[in-house]
Amino acid sequence: MNYCGIDLHSNNCVVIVSDESDRIVYRKRLPNELTQIAAALEAYRHELAGVVVESTYNWYWLVDGLMDSGYRVHLAHPAAIRKYNGLKHSGDFADAAYLAQLLRLGLLPEGYVYPREERGARDLARKRMQLVRYRTAQILSIEGILMRQTGSRITGEAVKRLTADQVNEFAFTPDVTLAMEANRAVSQALAQQIEALEKRLMERVSLRAEYRLLKTVPGIGDTLATTIMLETGSIRRFAHVGNFSSYCRCVDSLRESNGKKKGEGNTRNGNKYLAWAFVEAANFAMRYCPQARSFYDRKKSRTNRVLAIKALAHKLARACYHMLRDQKPFDVHLCFG
Structure with a gap:
């Protein structure tokens, strides 16, 4: 029996095939x-x-192509693979051979091969988040210009409504006016693209049962329900609720020895988009759900605001796992007792 490891790069890959004796x-x-290949x-x-x-970042084409050719493909999880630090030499060939060796030993940490028919929608949701960040940067830049030039503040919503004529009415120097207009034009162009992406995403997800279930959770609206559903994929890939919570970065990561803390593990191991979504959901939930607010206040009285929000996010993540697994709507009494 042979085992193959492929170390993939941007323009080439290293292919290693090894036997049962490595x-x-x-x-x-x-x-x-x-x-x-x-x-x-x-x-x-x-x-x-x-x-x-x-x-x-570029595995789609290779994994899909090899699977279409009839090969059994495993997606290695790089963050979970650790080699011995004392090695004097390492390189692409050694890395590829190590992947093949891990497969032979049955020790390969595997990533999830997201279904190709759903990847486009998930990546579209990520693209929307990217464009929103870009638009926010433009809005903050305009706010900064106004504060530097006038000492006054302007809200983000007011910035979104600015027109070219209103920018000229500030009567700043030509250079400042040009800089501000550049930010305004880019912001509005991004807003148009964000709207187009959101329309397409609604067409893709609005009829799905998972989407409707997630929207029953206090604090989760259209955007967060879309993100959570698409980033989660099949809930069946998580054997237990703790696995899902960990994937959402809602649990601690630490190392202990003899009852003492000796350090922290990889706190970033997991899905950053789900981590963001559940923290956002927690911030909204505590405003509109009395039970969520009460839970948050109890945690905050014993810790601090950041940890209390994270605890509430963890609570919502666990609730979403059970909802998606059992196909049942949110029950505030089951969640918060």
Whole structure:
């Protein structure tokens, strides 16, 4: 039986095939062309137990192509793979061989191969978040210009309504006016694109049962329900509620020895989009749900605001797991007792 590891880069990849004794039977750096990679593996197809591809930003084409060709593909989780720090030499070939070795030993930390038919919608939701951040940067820049030039403040909503004529009416110097108009024009262009993305996302998700269930949670509206549903994917991939909470970055990460804290683990291990979504949901929930507010106040009295919000986010994440698993709407009494 053979095992394949592929160290994927932006314009090339290193392909290693090793046997049951970790003896390398094939090694080569290939361009990122599916036909060449498939041709290289063809000679080992019938004895190949699996192909490991590192989960880099550009894995879609390779994983999909190899799966279409009939290979059993495993997506390696880079953040969970740790090599011995004392190695004197490491490189792409060693990394690819290590992936194959982990597969042989049954120790490979695997990532989730998100269904290709759903990836477009998930990436569209991420694109919306990216554009919103860009628009926020433009709005803050305009607010900063006005504070520097006049000493007065303007709200973000007022900035969104600014026109080119209103910018000229401030009568700033030509350079300042041009800078402010550039921010305004970019902000409004981004707003148009955000609106188009939101319309498309609603067409994709509004009829899904998971979306309607999530909207029954206090603090979760259209945007957060879309993000949580698309980033979660199939709830069945999480064996327990704790696995889902950890994936949402709602649990502590620490190392203990002899009852004492010795450090922290990888606190960023998980999904940053779900982490954001549940913190946002917690901030809204405590405003509009008395039970959520009471839970937040109790936590805050013993800790601080940040930890209390995180605890409420954890509570909502656990509730969403059970709702999606059991296909039942939110029950405030089950959530907060």
